[in-house]
Amino acid sequence: MIDRDRLHDLHAEEERRFVADHPRSAELAEEARGSLLAGVPMPWMSRWPGAFPLFFVEASGARFSDVDGREYVDLCLGDTGAMTGHALPEVTEAICERARTGITTMLPSTDAAWVGEELRRRFGLARWQMAMSATDANRFVLRFARHLTGRPKVAVMDWCYHGTVDETLAVLDGDRVVPRPGALGPQVDVALTTRVVPFNDLGALERALAHGDVAALLMEPALTNIGIVLPEPGYLDEVRRLTREARTLLVIDETHTLCAGPGGCTRAWRLDPDMVVVGKPIGGGVPAAAYGLSAELAERLTPPMLSHDIDVAGVGGTLTGNALALAAVRRTLSVALREEDFAVAFPLAQAWADGVAGVIEEHALPWHVQRLGARAEYWFCPPPRDGAAAAAAIDEELEAFMHLWALNRGILLTPFHNMALFSPHHSRSDVDRHTEVFGQAVAALLGRS
Incomplete structure (x- = not known):
C-alpha cells in the first residue's frame, strides 16, 4: 500500500528539514569525524535518523534537549538504560x-x-x-x-x-x-x-x-x-x-x-x-x-x-x-522500577499502543502493534511468532522515514526498532502527541493528508 516514490520524496523532504533545524549538531558531527571512529563514541550511534546524530546537552525525566535548543519527548530512554527516567x-x-x-x-x-x-x-x-x-x-x-x-x-x-x-x-x-x-x-x-x-x-x-x-x-x-x-x-x-x-x-x-x-x-x-x-x-x-x-x-x-x-x-x-x-x-x-512506577507506565504504554492501532485501523493497513509491560512497538506486518519472521519483516526505508518524521516533530523512538518505552515521568499528552504525529506520517505516506 506504500508508494515507494512518495516515500522517497517525503524522506528527502524530512532530511532537508532535519539538516536545517540542527546546524550545531552538524558542526559537532563534522568535528567528531576527525578523531572518533565512524565519528561517534560507539558505532551504533550513527544509526539514528537524519544525516548526522543529534548531540544532546541535558536529559531529565522523560525529555532531553539538544545543542540546537530543541526539546524532545524521549520514548527511547537509552534503550532501557534510562527506563527509570533521566537524572533521578x-x-x-x-x-x-x-x-x-x-x-x-x-x-x-x-x-x-x-x-x-x-x-x-x-x-x-x-x-x-x-x-x-x-x-x-x-x-x-x-x-x-x-x-x-x-x-x-x-x-x-x-x-x-x-x-x-x-x-x-x-x-x-x-x-x-x-x-x-x-x-x-x-x-x-x-x-x-x-x-x-x-x-x-x-x-x-x-x-x-x-x-x-x-x-x-x-x-x-x-x-x-x-x-x-x-x-x-x-x-x-x-x-x-x-x-x-x-x-x-x-x-x-x-x-x-x-x-x-x-x-x-x-x-x-x-x-x-x-x-x-x-x-x-x-x-x-x-x-x-x-x-x-x-x-x-x-x-x-x-x-x-x-x-x-x-x-x-x-x-x-x-x-x-x-x-x-x-x-x-x-x-x-x-x-524506581517499583510496583507504583509500573502502575503509571503500563497504562501509558497501552494508550500508546491503542493510539497506534487506531491509526492502523483507520487506514486499513496490514500493520500491527505489540505491547510488553511498559514497552510497545509497531510492525509493518502481522505479529511474527519467531525472530526470523521478525527479521524478514524489517522495512528499513519505511522505518527510517517514520523515525525521522517523529524526530523532526520532537519525539525520539528507539533506533533499530519502532519502539516506545514509558516511565512514570511520561504523560498522557506525550502519548497523544505521538498518536497525532504517527497519524500525520501515515496520512502523508498514503496521500491522504
Missing part, C-alpha cells in the same frame, strides 16, 4: 555522595548486601553477583554453565541479542548455524559453540537438547531486540520442562524484559529459571548489571568462587561491583 534526583545525590567518599577500592561497600537482598526479593533467585554490563553477566553465566555441566555448547534463540557475547551472535541459515549478519571477526565458527532454535518452536528446542551437549539455554522470555515477539500460551512452561529433562540450565535474560514489572517476566509470569541476568536499568544510567543463581547452583559454585585463582577464572573485572555502581543500584531500586 535521588540517584544523582547518591552518585555525588559516593564520588566524594571514594568510587572503587576492590572492597565491598555498605550497599552490597542491600543490593543482593533486594535482587533476591524481586526475582526469587537465592544468590547474586554484580557485573559491569549484561554482556559481561551473560558471558559469566555461560562460563558457569559449562563448568557445572561439563558440556561444551550453549543454546540461544534465532535472532536473539544478549550483548556482545560471541556464542550468542548466531542465527539459522536453513539448518545451519552461522554468524549473525554484521557480526565482525567471530573468534571461532559459532556452529562449534552454539545451537540455535526458533522462538516458540518446542520441537526444535527438544531436538537441539537431545544432543546432550547443551550446558545452558540463554533466552529472553519475550524477544525484544528484533522487535517484541511474545511467547505463545504454555511455551515457557514447556521450555522449563524440556530443559529440566535434558539437564540443561535455563538462563533468563531480563535486561529488556524488566519492562514487565519489578522482577521482570520472571516474577510477573512466575518463571523458574536456574539463573537470571539483569542489566542496564538497575543502575539508573550508571553502568551496572547483576546475575542471580538458584541455591543449588550457588552451593556448587561456591568452592571455585573462593579459590585462590578466581581472579583469572574469566569472571569479574577490577571495576565490577565498584562502590559507585552499587550506590546507584541501591538508590535506583529504592525509588
